[in-house]
Amino acid sequence: MKVSRYASSRQKSCQQCSSSKSKCDRKQERCTRCTQRGLPCVYPRSNPPEATTCEGIFRDDTSSISASRSDASFPSPNSDLSVNAERVNLALPQHTTDTQPDAGPVTSSVSSIALPEFRLPRYPGPSAPGEVPEMPDVLKFSNLNLICPINADDINNRWLNPYIPDIDQAIKEYPPAVTRFIHSVLKSYAAVAARGRAIPLFVHPTQMNTPGSHLATCLSLARVSENPLPGSEDATAVVIQREMENIAQDHESYDDMLLLAAFQAYLVYIMILFFRLSQGPNPFFRNAMMTLQELACSSARGGLVCAADATHTRPSWEEWIVAEAKRRTLYAMYLFDSVLSAHENLPTFFGTELRGLPAPSNKSLWQAGSRSDWEKEYNIFLAEWIEKSLAIDELWPISPELGYADIARRRRRVDQWLENIDEFGTMIFAVTECTHGG
Secondary structure, eight states, X not given: OOOXXXXXXXXXXXXXXXXXXXXXXXXXXXXXXXXXXXXXXXXXOOOOXXXXXXXXXXXXXXXXXXHHHHHHSOOOTTSOOEEOOOOOOTXXXXXXXXXXXXXXXXXXXXXXXXXXXEEOOOOOOOSSTTOOOOOOOOOOOSSOOEEXXXXXXXXXXXXXXXXXXXXXXXXXXXXXXXXXXXXXXXXXXXXXHXXXXXXXXXXOGGGGGOTTOHHHHHHHHGGGGSSOOTTOHHHHHHHHHHHHHHHHHHGGGOOHHXXXXXXXXXXXXXXXXXXXXXXXXXXXXXXXXXXXXXHHHHHHHTOSEEGGGGGTOXXXXXXXXXXXXXXXXXXHHHHHXXXXXXXXXXXXXXXXXXTTOBXXXXXXXXXXXXXXXXXXXXXXXXXXXXXXXXXXXXXXXXXXTOOXXXXXXXXXXXXXXXXXXXXXXXXXXXXXXXXXXX
């Protein structure tokens, strides 16, 4: 007769399910829960009586603790990244960099709010059974060779435009339909963060692996705005505003990567307050926009384009990720500023200080899942764009000084750019085309 593997053990769950106190279906090879989460599935083995010593007991306890820690840690880039926080403390006093899965209930003046699971996009895995998975790329976001070709101080002072007119600034009058379109798109960015379905299109997936980044905290805290309990909206807003104050106070000590994450997190927070918690417009938002523009200015000083662009050569993947994410976040901020100004009956001005910056890059580059894929796509990009890439101001109104040949050339470049852009680029084109008509 076959001896059961549970003959000398009362534990019938695998180590992972037992440690997390979850139900285990006890499949022979790997249980369903471990298979879905990509976790090692180990069943307790029966030990002969003489091996049941104090040393063995402590060794088993250590194995259980290790398994528990493995279950609570973030998976590698080749697996689903999920944050399974069950509760959030609405009295959160300050920024924390650790997200604790399966956190227990906490005390608060406001009832705890259950959070949905947040999953990031998966990196491509092996395509055939038995294929050895590709090792994840190691990204080093240090010593990046970036430059800032614009005057970043103009971004910091943008909030002054409605109050102190500048002769170089021109008022941009969005048609009502375009304003509604921008409002709907940015509202969707706040929604995907609140629902935990994805990350906003101005955040690159690789940024989520940056230690100490505000983004992990932001995308966890954002979920408290999804179906808040009746009467708790204001308390939820206070928590988010407190986190925004922490970012504003500490940002001068951040390096370039942490500063970019702080800029992006602050933008997500303010959009959630506006679109999800109906907190504006009010004086807080104007002060928050001043802080947001200060963060944008500080981040821009660290560089908005790769130095390699000047010589039409390929930069490093890390340099390109940071430069592209900065510009996308900057463009999203300018669009949100337009929505907020419209609600406050303030004029909106052209972002002439951004003239010359590249338009959003193509989806093949932005969505590349590995360094080798990105380098292959960038080589194609260099071959197709012998001249410099499309600039954001090439989507703006055509100057009367341009001749027929220049206008035709510009339209060809825009058509070429449109061939392979993602949703973010499509949104930018829709706004500019419907406003200016190129």
